[in-house]
Amino acid sequence: MWSKGYVTGEKSEKRDKQTYLCVLKSKKATERWLSFCGSSTIEILKVSRRSAAMSRTRNLLSVFTFLVFSVIFLWGAPAASSEIDWMTASLTALESDLVAEHGAAQRRRIQRGLDQVAEFWREQDGGRDEFEAFIKRQFAGDDATLEVMFARYEKLLEQLDGHSLEILLAFREQADLDLGPILPYDEIFAAYDPFAHISDDFFGNKLAFAVLLNFPISSLSERLDVGESWSRAQWAQSRLADRYAKRIPAEVSQAVSMAGAVADQYIAEYNIFMHHLVTQDGERLFPEGMKLLSHWNLRDEIKANYSSADDAGLARQRTVQKVMERIVDQTIPEVVINSPHVDWNPYTNNVRAAAVSDVDEPAPANLAVSNAPEPDTRYEVLLSSYQAVRQVDPYSPTAPTHIDRSFDESREIPEERVVAMFEALLSSDLLERTGRLIEARLGRPLEPFDIWYNGFRARGTYSEADLDAMTKKRYPTAAAYEADMPNLLVGLGFDKDRAQELAANIVVEPARGSGHAWGAGMRDAKTHLRTRVGADGMDYKGFNIAVHEMGHNVEQTISRNDIDHYMLQGVPNTAFTEALAFVFQARDLELLGLASPNEEARALATLDDFWGTAEIAAVALVDIGVWHWMYDNPEATPAQLKAATLRIARDVWNRYYAPVFDVEDVTLLGVYSHMIHSFLYLPDYPVGGMIAHQIEEQIAKSGDLGAEFERMCRAGNIAPDLWMKHATGRAVGPDALLNATAGALEIVATK
Numbered sequence: 001m002w003s004k005g006y007v008t009g010e011k012s013e014k015r016d017k018q019t020y021l022c023v024l025k026s027k028k029a030t031e032r033w034l035s036f037c038g039s040s041t042i043e044i045l046k047v048s049r050r051s052a053a054m055s056r057t058r059n060l061l062s063v064f065t066f067l068v069f070s071v072i073f074l075w076g077a078p079a080a081s082s083e084i085d086w087m088t089a090s091l092t093a094l095e096s097d098l099v100a101e102h103g104a105a106q107r108r109r110i111q112r113g114l115d116q117v118a119e120f121w122r123e124q125d126g127g128r129d130e131f132e133a134f135i136k137r138q139f140a141g142d143d144a145t146l147e148v149m150f151a152r153y154e155k156l157l158e159q160l161d162g163h164s165l166e167i168l169l170a171f172r173e174q175a176d177l178d179l180g181p182i183l184p185y186d187e188i189f190a191a192y193d194p195f196a197h198i199s200d201d202f203f204g205n206k207l208a209f210a211v212l213l214n215f216p217i218s219s220l221s222e223r224l225d226v227g228e229s230w231s232r233a234q235w236a237q238s239r240l241a242d243r244y245a246k247r248i249p250a251e252v253s254q255a256v257s258m259a260g261a262v263a264d265q266y267i268a269e270y271n272i273f274m275h276h277l278v279t280q281d282g283e284r285l286f287p288e289g290m291k292l293l294s295h296w297n298l299r300d301e302i303k304a305n306y307s308s309a310d311d312a313g314l315a316r317q318r319t320v321q322k323v324m325e326r327i328v329d330q331t332i333p334e335v336v337i338n339s340p341h342v343d344w345n346p347y348t349n350n351v352r353a354a355a356v357s358d359v360d361e362p363a364p365a366n367l368a369v370s371n372a373p374e375p376d377t378r379y380e381v382l383l384s385s386y387q388a389v390r391q392v393d394p395y396s397p398t399a400p401t402h403i404d405r406s407f408d409e410s411r412e413i414p415e416e417r418v419v420a421m422f423e424a425l426l427s428s429d430l431l432e433r434t435g436r437l438i439e440a441r442l443g444r445p446l447e448p449f450d451i452w453y454n455g456f457r458a459r460g461t462y463s464e465a466d467l468d469a470m471t472k473k474r475y476p477t478a479a480a481y482e483a484d485m486p487n488l489l490v491g492l493g494f495d496k497d498r499a500q501e502l503a504a505n506i507v508v509e510p511a512r513g514s515g516h517a518w519g520a521g522m523r524d525a526k527t528h529l530r531t532r533v534g535a536d537g538m539d540y541k542g543f544n545i546a547v548h549e550m551g552h553n554v555e556q557t558i559s560r561n562d563i564d565h566y567m568l569q570g571v572p573n574t575a576f577t578e579a580l581a582f583v584f585q586a587r588d589l590e591l592l593g594l595a596s597p598n599e600e601a602r603a604l605a606t607l608d609d610f611w612g613t614a615e616i617a618a619v620a621l622v623d624i625g626v627w628h629w630m631y632d633n634p635e636a637t638p639a640q641l642k643a644a645t646l647r648i649a650r651d652v653w654n655r656y657y658a659p660v661f662d663v664e665d666v667t668l669l670g671v672y673s674h675m676i677h678s679f680l681y682l683p684d685y686p687v688g689g690m691i692a693h694q695i696e697e698q699i700a701k702s703g704d705l706g707a708e709f710e711r712m713c714r715a716g717n718i719a720p721d722l723w724m725k726h727a728t729g730r731a732v733g734p735d736a737l738l739n740a741t742a743g744a745l746e747i748v749a750t751k
């Protein structure tokens with residue numbers, strides 16, 4: 001399940017901050033190559049049949065709990081090398097032997113290498129003789145030997161990654177592409193992951209130990225202290241060592257996977273049947289058949305009602321807010337979740353058997369209508385995820401908590417800095433000024449759900465129908481888009497030869513589900529651009545996504561084929577490739593030969609970015625707070641976690657939003673489903689929002705998109721701050737977004 005992509009609810013609305021990230025929730029091998037963008041979560045999560053959904057989550061939870069406790073009690077603490085009785089004596093002997101052989105100048109390297117191997121060596125890897133023979137044979141005692149070794153690993157791992165990825169893509173082809181029915185065995189092929197056992201195999205055959213012996217694993221603080229003075233080769237070598245910085249037993253990985261599956265299922269089946277929400281006077285505000293997945297579709301319903309055709313938009317928005325609050329505090333009646341067979345008044349919390357039916361299936365005979373609340377399942381699922389991922393802690397010495405792994409390894413920006421960036425956004429007076437502007441535009445005081453205000457998005461000059469007609473004519477098939485790519489790239493600012501070269505590396509294919517982009521794992525392979533192409537051609541939405549994905553593919557091509565070390569291929573993390581893809585996507589109208597958005601439209605888009613980035617930053621602060629609370633209270637019950645989450649959500653609200661909204665103790669910031677199933681992924685969104693503005697600002701300053709894009713991509717996968725300094729002269733931070741917002745407020749104010 002780890003190679004599955006996770007996306008937010010929007011269907012790739014242009015420049016929507018929620019689609020910044022094509023979300024993947026773990027640092028799994030495939031993450032380096034896949035960007036899964038802008039589509040509906042429902043499509044990805046494949047919402048399964050609703051009947052008996054909750055009991056399935058409950059069953060899974062109990063199996064899962066058994067599994068985690070099996071890990072804790074049966075396997076116990078890791079058999080660390082310190083428990084191997086001969087290890088200490090052996091290390092002392094080896095150190096003096098190796099220093100005698102290779103010279104005192106190598107002593108520090110020798111000590112560090114020995115420590116790294118000892119950290120991961122287990123009884124089953126061999127006894128003292130085997131250990132010592134291995135060390136003596138595999139230690140590279142001088143620079144020339146080390147260089148040869150590194151080059152060989154780099155060359156061979158490229159082959160391993162590249163070919164494994166080609167197998168994975170071939171196995172998934174029927175599932176991912178619009179090629180006719182998916183047969184039962186296709187699903188099994190699609191689920192097969194050629195990367196799944198590579199790490200275990202490399203510890204088993206000891207190729208991982210050879211790396212650990214010779215190349216230092218660095219902590220984030222070391223990289224931040226000295227990384228700027230490292231050579232490119234040193235960076236590449238540290239990326240090699242990173243691959244083996246943890247050795248997680250299969251049972252622990254399985255428990256984490258299982259926790260992910262339980263959480264995914266819980267979230268995927270959490271629908272609200274909106275036609276069954278009734279007001280005090282029995283009115284139904286939502287249409288028949290409307291089924292909204294929490295929280296994405298609920299939030300999108302709030303957004304959609306800013307431009308509703310009737311005058312019940314505000315009432316609908318308030319109702320959705322009430323539903324969300326009851327999900328967060330778990331006063332939601334269990335019987336209304338995922339069920340079209342009961343009517344519910346979310347204000348009074350009364351339920352009764354549905355007075356109308358908007359589904360084909362009849363109500364189950366044993367339907368028990370009661371407003372008994374959901375029994376804190378939301379928090380039970382979250383606690384289970386926490387209990388699973390903390391089993392990894394003892395096997396991850398350089399990042400010993402999930403919070404550390406999330407910030408130090410996945411993001412590579414220290415938590416304190418990320419939090420400070422979020423606070424800078426949220427405590428800026430721009431939040432207040434933007435809030436007042438929204439009030440003026442709405443003609444009423446702000447209400448809590450207005451954190452999702454989307455009315456800044458400018459009405460386009462061109463109608464969707466006109467745009468559809470244009471793109472369908474130009475791109476009747478995926479092949480037509482592929483053939484036109486060299487022209488599109490010239491239009492973006494690449495020179496003609498380069499555009500040909502880049503386009504030749506991209507295969508365009510019709511996606512079955514949402515658009516996505518697969519990079520390649522080796523220089524000889526091509527990248528894959530997938531987008532929806534209808535029977536009558538590519539509509540504007542499909543084109544818009546294709547341009548976004550093309551940004552990913554061009555980044556993937558340059559950062560793999562045109563950089564100095566395979567180990568440095570790619571960009572620091574998903575936020576960077578998303579920001580680069582948005583550079584392309586923002587210019588899609590120009591590529592159709594139409595006028596680009598004017599100054600005011602751009603200013604409004606910036607305000608939309610700012611308001612949305614601030615909102616998700618606040619949500620991320622809640623997520624971070626909750627994870628700290630769980631680590632501080634490892635024995636907590638679901639009820640205690642709920643109380644803590646509510647408190648944290650209110651605190652964050654009261655600190656930043658209460659002064660702007662003039663209302664206290666709102667819990668809405670706790671509603672995101674990512675909090676339950678994405679294991680501390682949320683902070684990536686606001687960081688992505690800031691990065692996008694830094695990159696846009698730089699490209700605007702230079703005025704040469706093609707050259708700047710190339711220059712940025714060639715930095716490869718170094719630390720985010722170094723990448724950004726190379727790209728823009730400054731570390732990752734909120735200033736570009738804040739400056740753009742201040743400018744945008746001036747422009748909008750004078751209109």
Ligand SMILES: [Zn+2]
Pocket residue numbers: 020021022035036037038548552577578581
């Ligand atoms: Zn994307």
